[in-house]
Amino acid sequence: MQSDNDDAIWPDVLARAPHAASALPLYAPLLDGPVVLGRIAQTLDSKIATTNGASFWISGPADIRHTHRLRALFDAVVVGAGTIRADDPLLTTRLCAGPSPVRVVLDTERSLGTAYRVFTDGPPTLLACAADRASETHGSAQVISLPRAGRGLDLTALLAALRARGLARVFIEGGGVTVSRFLAAGVLDRLHVTIAPLLLGDGVPAFTLPGVARPQDGLRLDWTLHRLGADILLDIPLTPARA
Numbered sequence: 174m175q176s177d178n179d180d181a182i183w184p185d186v187l188a189r190a191p192h193a194a195s196a197l198p199l200y201a202p203l204l205d206g207p208v209v210l211g212r213i214a215q216t217l218d219s220k221i222a223t224t225n226g227a228s229f230w231i232s233g234p235a236d237i238r239h240t241h242r243l244r245a246l247f248d249a250v251v252v253g254a255g256t257i258r259a260d261d262p263l264l265t266t267r268l269c270a271g272p273s274p275v276r277v278v279l280d281t282e283r284s285l286g287t288a289y290r291v292f293t294d295g296p297p298t299l300l301a302c303a304a305d306r307a308s309e310t311h312g313s314a315q316v317i318s319l320p321r322a323g324r325g326l327d328l329t330a331l332l333a334a335l336r337a338r339g340l341a342r343v344f345i346e347g348g349g350v351t352v353s354r355f356l357a358a359g360v361l362d363r364l365h366v367t368i369a370p371l372l373l374g375d376g377v378p379a380f381t382l383p384g385v386a387r388p389q390d391g392l393r394l395d396w397t398l399h400r401l402g403a404d405i406l407l408d409i410p411l412t413p414a415r416a
Contacts, residue, residue, distance in 0.1 A: 199397075200246065203246055203342075210362065211364045213347070213380070214366075214404075215367070216368075217370060218373060218374065221377050221378070224376055231371060233401070238269060239365075245271025248341060249275045251351070252346050254281075255350065255351075256348045257289050261289050261290055262290070264291060275299060276291050276297070277317075277331075279331075280302050283306040287311060289312075292312030299314060299338075301317040302316060303326065317331070319331055329358070329360060349377060349380060362411055363409065364394075365409070366409065369403070395410065
């Protein structure tokens with residue numbers, strides 16, 4: 174189980190100290206080598222926001238601290254344009270020790286304005302868009318030009334472009350459509366799903382994936398359970414499942 178006293182040794186986690194694997198089993202699988210992690214915080218009835226888009230706060234303080242720790246551990250944090258519109262997040266590590274990651278915004282049509290905080294303040298930002306919509310910059314952000322893939326971007330090309338910039342450890346923070354696209358593309362190595370003891374009845378679904386005809390055709394996963402305050406977190410390895 175995850176302990177609240179892990180703040181005391183978090184600097185050691187950032188330094189990837191030898192004892193980190195035994196001290197923090199939740200973070201140990203993320204410490205070595207390139208990794209792409211997807212992240213969802215949802216209600217008990219699998220919603221990530223109300224029908225009007227409100228999502229603050231579905232999960233509790235311990236889970237929010239966990240998100241900030243993940244930002245500190247990764248080279249880049251990725252969000253979709255919808256998350257920027259809804260929340261105008263800074264995507265920094267305000268609640269824990271450690272560096273803030275490079276922020277990567279996926280905006281296929283380059284439809285976002287330049288007044289959002291990721292384009293005006295804080296750490297470096299990259300904006301990824303379709304090649305036919307690209308320019309050199311977008312506000313203070315550098316633009317990554319990518320091929321289209323369906324209604325979105327070629328995510329394999331995105332990860333290659335990030336690795337070319339030295340950003341091999343990539344945290345896909347949201348929203349649900351963005352995490353679902355990475356999951357459907359088979360490019361996630363791991364998934365963290367937090368479930369809060371909350372029922373909304375209606376709202377924005379956590380995952381939007383192609384359907385299957387039978388339960389046995391679905392992707393059955395393994396997980397390790399961690400407690401985060403009142404919430405539970407499912408740590409799900411995906412590479413063996415893809416294989």
